Amino acid sequence: MQIKVDASAIRQTSFYEYSIRFLFGRLMTAAAGLTAKEYGPGIGGLFLTFPAIFPASATLIEKHETQKKENEGLAGEDRGRKAVAVEAVGSALGSIGLLAFALLVWKFLPGHGPWTVLAAATLAWLRVSVVLWEVRKFT
Amino acid sequence: MSQILVRFLIGGMVVSAFAILADMLKPKSFAGLFGAAPSVALATPGSHRRQRRSPVCRARGALHDSGSHRIFCVRLPGESIMTRYRLKSVLVALCSIPLWAGMAFAVWTVCLN
Numbered sequence: 001m002q003i004k005v006d007a008s009a010i011r012q013t014s015f016y017e018y019s020i021r022f023l024f025g026r027l028m029t030a031a032a033g034l035t036a037k038e039y040g041p042g043i044g045g046l047f048l049t050f051p052a053i054f055p056a057s058a059t060l061i062e063k064h065e066t067q068k069k070e071n072e073g074l075a076g077e078d079r080g081r082k083a084v085a086v087e088a089v090g091s092a093l094g095s096i097g098l099l100a101f102a103l104l105v106w107k108f109l110p111g112h113g114p115w116t117v118l119a120a121a122t123l124a125w126l127r128v129s130v131v132l133w134e135v136r137k138f139t
Numbered sequence: 140m141s142q143i144l145v146r147f148l149i150g151g152m153v154v155s156a157f158a159i160l161a162d163m164l165k166p167k168s169f170a171g172l173f174g175a176a177p178s179v180a181l182a183t184p185g186s187h188r189r190q191r192r193s194p195v196c197r198a199r200g201a202l203h204d205s206g207s208h209r210i211f212c213v214r215l216p217g218e219s220i221m222t223r224y225r226l227k228s229v230l231v232a233l234c235s236i237p238l239w240a241g242m243a244f245a246v247w248t249v250c251l252n
Contacts, residue, residue, distance in 0.1 A: 004165040013162060021158045022151040029150020029182040046243045047179065052154050054174035055232035057161055062228040083167055084228045090171020101177045118181060129172040136168075 012064055021056045028052045049098055054091045058084045093136065097129030150182040 028050050036044020062080035069076025104121040161173035 003169055005163050006165055007163055009162045010159060018155060018159075022155045025154025025158075025178065025182075026147045026151035028154070029179050030147040032150075032179050033146045042247065046247055049177065050179050051175070051236065051239060052150075052178050053158050053161065053176060054171075055229075055236065057158055057174050058228040058232050061167070081226075081228065086167045087161075087171035087174060090168045091174035092171075094172040094175025097172070098175055098177055101180065105180070122177060122181065125177055126172075129175070133169055133172060 013060060017060055021053075024056050025052055049095075049102070051091075054088070058087065061087055089136070090133065093132040094125075094129045096132055097125040097127075100128040101125035146182055150179060153182045154178045 028047070032044055032047035032050065035047050062084050065083040066076035066080035069079045101121045101124060104124050105117055108117045108120070157173050157176040157178050161170040164170040164173065
């Protein structure tokens with residue numbers, strides 16, 4: 001299974017659907033900030049890993065996959081659900097990668113610049129997630 | 140207040156950027172990795188400059204939050220429940236969020252409080 005980038009997939013998503021994601025992301029980031037301000041950074045930190053992308057993406061994938069099958073004259077509901085389930089497996093692996101992200105930020109942020117640490121932590125998240133995905137692919 | 144507004148804008152952009160990237164990637168199991176991108180965490184570096192200690196506390200919170208409970212409470216149940224009981228993804232995703240929040244607070248209370 002090769003990793004591919006398909007730019008045409010962007011056109012399948014409408015402006016309205018992008019707006020929903022944009023608004024959801026905005027709200028969650030602001031909510032994390034307000035929570036940290038009100039209840040302290042410990043509680044605020046919990047919201048830094050809020051599943052902001054997956055819920056919105058899951059509903060869109062289900063809708064697109066179902067529509068695709070229905071356009072071919074087939075019942076697409078099962079296909080839509082299965083596509084979301086497959087993506088959920090990837091998100092579970094990405095969540096393990098988040099552990100590496102938070103560990104690096106926790107250990108290195110006090111002594112280093114925030115941008116450097118965040119960039120390194122993001123790379124660590126990506127690396128750990130991809131390695132786990134590769135391992136799962138071969139098992 | 141201005142800091143919250145900046146987060147409001149940057150948060151939307153970061154979440155949308157990861158979501159668009161996930162849309163373009165194939166196979167979908169690989170694209171799913173980006174569904175768990177540290178989007179909210181990346182949208183908050185502005186506050187790191189102002190409060191030197193707080194990001195460490197936040198990272199500790201995130202650390203306790205980002206582990207296995209999130210995987211077992213949001214992702215994997217979502218996957219198995221959806222396929223087994225044929226439920227809509229929006230319903231499963233919405234029900235998983237309180238589960239995630241409950242577990243996050245439970246782990247935080249036990250480990251940090």
